[in-house]
Amino acid sequence: MAGTGIGARVERKEDFRFITGKGNYTDDINRPGQAYAYFLRSPHAHAKIRKIDTKKASKMPGVVGILTGEDIEKDKIGGLICGWMIHSKDGSPMKAGAHPALAVGKVRYVGDHVAVVIAETLAEARDAAEAIVVDYEKLAPVIDLAGATKKGVPTIHDASPDNQVYDWHLGDKAATDAAFRKAKHVTKIDLVNNRLVPNAMEPRAAIGDYDTGEGAFTLYTTSQNPHVARLVLSAFIGIAPEHKLRVIAPDVGGGFGSKIFIYAEETVCIWAAKKVGRPVKWVAERTESFLSDAHGRDHLTHAEMAIDENGKITGVRVSTRANLGAYLSTFASSVPTYLYAPLLSGQYNVPAIYCEVEAVYTNTAPVDAYRGAGRPEATFVIERLVEVAARELGMDPAAFRKKNFIKSFPHQTPVIMCYDTGDYNASLAKAMENHDVKGFAKRRRDSAKAGKLRGLGYSAYIEACGIAPSAAVGSLGAGVGLWESAEVRVNPIGTVEVLTGSHSHGQGHETTFAQLVAGRLGIPIENVSIVHGDTDKVQMGMGTYGSRSGAVGMSAIVKALDKVEAKAKKVASFVLEASEADIDFKDGKFTVRGTDKSIDFPSVALQAYIAHKFTGQQLEPGLKEGAFYDPTNFTFPSGVHIAEVEIDPETGITTVAKWTAVDDFGVIINPMIVEGQVHGGIAQGIGQALLEGTVYDASGQLVTASYMDYTMPRADDLPSFHVDHTMTACPSNPLGIKGCGEAGAIAAPAALMNAITDALGHENIAMPATPQAVWKAARASFAKAAE
Amino acid sequence: MYAFDYHRPASLRQANNLVAKNGDAKILAGGQTLLPTMKMRLASPSALIDLGALKELSGIEHKGRNLVIGAMTTHAEVAGSALVRELVPGLAGLAGGIGDPHVRHKGTIGGSVANNDPAADYPAGLLALGATIVTSKRKLAAADFFTGLFSTALDEGEIITRIIIPVGAKFAYAKFRNPASRYAMVGVAVAKRGAKVAVAVTGAGADGVFRWAEAEAALAKRFNAKALEGVANPAPKGLNGDIHASAEYRSHLIGVMTKRAVTAASGK
Known part of the structure; x- marks a missing residue:
């Protein structure tokens, strides 16, 4: 499509500054007189702090201040919060242990924050931190997820003597059990959803600044949602009231969920800035990112599927144990519950579903939302179940899926969600054709001739995005509403600034949001600026996560543009001396219907500001409108990914040979950006399935705390992706957008593991399917075949 | 990283003198292992003696029946050398598979050999090829040079100058x-x-x-x-x-x- 409107492949406006090193990240910002913070972190997974001796350290050169948990308590600064209340089966609230920003009395994971040293230089801060003497009394750590609540294990938080956070469930147990009693066939699997370290390219960073003249704080931070950060720091942690606390999240280099949360470091930096009377800067070293960014996933699941004599799924029963780490991070509690179980129907008509989730504390880094957040875990469960069931029934996995697809909409699942629209057959058919599934048998034979094993796997995923109707999430325990805001400011010469509560940290909002505005107002895309990431500029917003910026953030802009257009029509009617009802607006021009009288948008903007053609009683001057948009439903992007692998059974090396994705994202604003999102998502999904394993040893040390041991996907690990789309427009938002940011990461792990197990003829292989794991499985498979 | 002195000698003789004068100095020959270790504060030499300016330690020559590679020759230079590709193509392949492009353009054969990381590539190649490691003091057969995990026959302050590899295998x-x-x-x-x-x-x-x-x-x-x-x-x-x-x-x-x-x- 030509032009720059919706649907055009517009090159990203922000890329010039990023690829020429002109970005403005938190670490690029320096405040006059700034000092540097270094966090002394716990070397133990679980220990009592008997004493912290800072005497020698405080006399070291350059030291400005050393602060501990005692100081932060004395100042009545609150602890970090978890903003989503989950209730257990018995109705009791989740057991949230205190989460002080600097440890008080006890440390609970390796990397936990013990003290902060603020000094003239970072090196001096580090030197002084090494001179702090902490007297620890080591306690036995709880590391193993499966055994975390066993009788006799040490207690991590007094609030939860048995380390259980909650024991939650969703669905109709009786109906589901009945379905299993009547089932002709039951498929059972045990799954590990491996813990992941987010690894955004830009590490977390913060600068706290206190203006003594104004009595006001400014926090520069790597945040996906600066307003939420301000709200939490103000209302819960108690730094300052919101009008005295400005949060700026400038360019942010990737988040993937890990920068949603309000962490100890930024809390300490902003508090300490006033305390020591200097701006305080902290930038995470990569090791600190590994140790203390909230990790993702980490589930153990037993799942079952009931199937009747006609090959129809009649029930799904899931039992999951979720590791939440040592403390409840900002949204940790919602991820293995309401972002997970409501997706367990997948794309299938499943009459009965029951899911129970036991969430536990362990002496490991906190676990929270990571790209997909709960939905990759759900997709992995349902898509592995479906694949294994089809194999057990001797049915073609695609045919089994097709037989069980939901075919009419809206469709109410037994687990909360009401799917609004979709065409699952269409994406499956297109994916199979694009992938040349028909040619797979020959490709498999060719691989066999070369001594290789070839396998093919599907993942027909669904996700719930556009998060989310405020009333709905409120009823499920969320502490916030999940609307979005926008303000469209038209300048007198017709250029436009759009202020949005969405935050771009790689998504390309400066381009896609501008495409919407330029197309709607008929002005050049260069004349539109997108302003975000500063609570002093944008009044309020909920930020970017859960693939919500298009579906929710852009919908707010549409609402504001509706108001701008309505006002502009009024202005035009005065200028053109016609009735407002006779004014049409198209392609940037206001025309009096049935005449050749017209005026373009920039001229109307000027007239709105000079206000010569109307009186103040008739019309308010100016052209600026704001709107809040609260979605009426989640959106439901879906699609089919097909992975094809070739395995060298001698070495266990898995090569991803071919990848086909057909996604239904509803209306697409910029196909190029969407493809980029899908590519990145698949890469992360392949990373999870094949490469990324997070390993804590029995003492709670993070063994994979650097790139020497933690395998990030690299370009040569990945094939060329074939990405295509089908389209059913989302009926619940004005643009028909569903969202695309997480789809690849949600779809990919199941597709890949289905392909690998297909190649090996062996179901029992856990992620990450490293060469060693695949080699072992291949050997077991050969041994079985030889029996 | 802790503070340290930095020296960049212009000749091997200067380098030897500096090594003799600075007891716990470390020789910098690319630094692809040493510098990350120092950044993690796991090593704290009082001084670094950077061999990067020593022209006499770099270059690749065909001398008689041998390939002679200067100790400060980078992995990328070995991988890309027409001479190595012609005479011992497998060695060019080995060098081209070390680390990543950054490492290959900074890391050197002498640095790798002196470090003798148990997972490094060069030690296996040089041992199989029957190479000789030439130092500021003597010549050592590869078989005698690599003595264990991160340990070699090098004495304190001994500097590797070149590697001699017999061709024809x-x-x-x-x-x-x-x-x-x-x-x-x-x-x-x-x-x-x-x-x-x-x-x-x-x-x-x-x-x-x-x-x-x-x-x-x-x-x-x-x-x-x-x-x-x-x-x-x-x-x-x-x-x-x-x-x-x-x-x-x-x-x-x-x-x-x-x-x-x-x-x-x-x-x-």
């Missing part, structure tokens, strides 16, 4: 990369010179690089991957195990990679 190096670090999880170098065969294994041995005598004996009789079929892989006892590969898996991979190296060396 059939040689190949087959590497199974650690998926994360891309060091050798198992790397096998095979060289056949006349009737003699050398098989050197890196990345696997609990004491660092080692020769695999049983495979050498079988291959000396018949230089073909099939000749290894009856040969038991080195026992897991004595091999490394970690989160990426158990000793059993490494043992198995030694067999696989040796076969692949033999096939590559025989040009089939």
Whole structure:
């Protein structure tokens, strides 16, 4: 499509500054007189702090201040919060242990924050931190997820003597059990959803600044949602009231969920800035990112599927144990519950579903939302179940899926969600054709001739995005509403600034949001600026996560543009001396219907500001409108990914040979950006399935705390992706957008593991399917075949 | 990183003097292991003596029956050298598979050899090829040079100046990369010179690089991957195990990679 409107492949406006090193990240910002913070972190997974001796350290050169948990308590600064209340089966609230920003009395994971040293230089801060003497009394750590609540294990938080956070469930147990009693066939699997370290390219960073003249704080931070950060720091942690606390999240280099949360470091930096009377800067070293960014996933699941004599799924029963780490991070509690179980129907008509989730504390880094957040875990469960069931029934996995697809909409699942629209057959058919599934048998034979094993796997995923109707999430325990805001400011010469509560940290909002505005107002895309990431500029917003910026953030802009257009029509009617009802607006021009009288948008903007053609009683001057948009439903992007692998059974090396994705994202604003999102998502999904394993040893040390041991996907690990789309427009938002940011990461792990197990003829292989794991499985498979 | 003094001598003599004067100084020969270790504050030398300006330590020459590689020659230079590609193509391949482009353009053959990381590629290659390591004091056969995990026959302050590699062998190096670090999880170098065969294994041995005598004996009789079929892989006892590969898996991979190296060396 030509032009720059919706649907055009517009090159990203922000890329010039990023690829020429002109970005403005938190670490690029320096405040006059700034000092540097270094966090002394716990070397133990679980220990009592008997004493912290800072005497020698405080006399070291350059030291400005050393602060501990005692100081932060004395100042009545609150602890970090978890903003989503989950209730257990018995109705009791989740057991949230205190989460002080600097440890008080006890440390609970390796990397936990013990003290902060603020000094003239970072090196001096580090030197002084090494001179702090902490007297620890080591306690036995709880590391193993499966055994975390066993009788006799040490207690991590007094609030939860048995380390259980909650024991939650969703669905109709009786109906589901009945379905299993009547089932002709039951498929059972045990799954590990491996813990992941987010690894955004830009590490977390913060600068706290206190203006003594104004009595006001400014926090520069790597945040996906600066307003939420301000709200939490103000209302819960108690730094300052919101009008005295400005949060700026400038360019942010990737988040993937890990920068949603309000962490100890930024809390300490902003508090300490006033305390020591200097701006305080902290930038995470990569090791600190590994140790203390909230990790993702980490589930153990037993799942079952009931199937009747006609090959129809009649029930799904899931039992999951979720590791939440040592403390409840900002949204940790919602991820293995309401972002997970409501997706367990997948794309299938499943009459009965029951899911129970036991969430536990362990002496490991906190676990929270990571790209997909709960939905990759759900997709992995349902898509592995479906694949294994089809194999057990001797049915073609695609045919089994097709037989069980939901075919009419809206469709109410037994687990909360009401799917609004979709065409699952269409994406499956297109994916199979694009992938040349028909040619797979020959490709498999060719691989066999070369001594290789070839396998093919599907993942027909669904996700719930556009998060989310405020009333709905409120009823499920969320502490916030999940609307979005926008303000469209038209300048007198017709250029436009759009202020949005969405935050771009790689998504390309400066381009896609501008495409919407330029197309709607008929002005050049260069004349539109997108302003975000500063609570002093944008009044309020909920930020970017859960693939919500298009579906929710852009919908707010549409609402504001509706108001701008309505006002502009009024202005035009005065200028053109016609009735407002006779004014049409198209392609940037206001025309009096049935005449050749017209005026373009920039001229109307000027007239709105000079206000010569109307009186103040008739019309308010100016052209600026704001709107809040609260979605009426989640959106439901879906699609089919097909992975094809070739395995060298001698070495266990898995090569991803071919990848086909057909996604239904509803209306697409910029196909190029969407493809980029899908590519990145698949890469992360392949990373999870094949490469990324997070390993804590029995003492709670993070063994994979650097790139020497933690395998990030690299370009040569990945094939060329074939990405295509089908389209059913989302009926619940004005643009028909569903969202695309997480789809690849949600779809990919199941597709890949289905392909690998297909190649090996062996179901029992856990992620990450490293060469060693695949080699072992291949050997077991050969041994079985030889029996 | 802790504070340290930095010296950049202009001649080997100056370098030797600086080394003699600075007891706990470290020699900087690319720094691809040393600098990250210092940044993590796991090493704190009082001084670094950077050999980067010593022209006499770089360059690749064909001298008689030998290839002579200056100690400060980078991996990228070895990988890209027309001379190496012609005379010992397997060595160019080995160098081209070290680390990543950044490491290959900063890291040097002398630095790698002096560090003798048990998962480094060069020790296996040089051991199999029967290379000689020339230092500021003497000449050492590779077999005598590599003495164990991160340890070599180098004395305090002894500087490697060049590596002499006899040409004319059939040689190949087959590497199974650690998926994360891309060091050798198992790397096998095979060289056949006349009737003699050398098989050197890196990345696997609990004491660092080692020769695999049983495979050498079988291959000396018949230089073909099939000749290894009856040969038991080195026992897991004595091999490394970690989160990426158990000793059993490494043992198995030694067999696989040796076969692949033999096939590559025989040009089939």
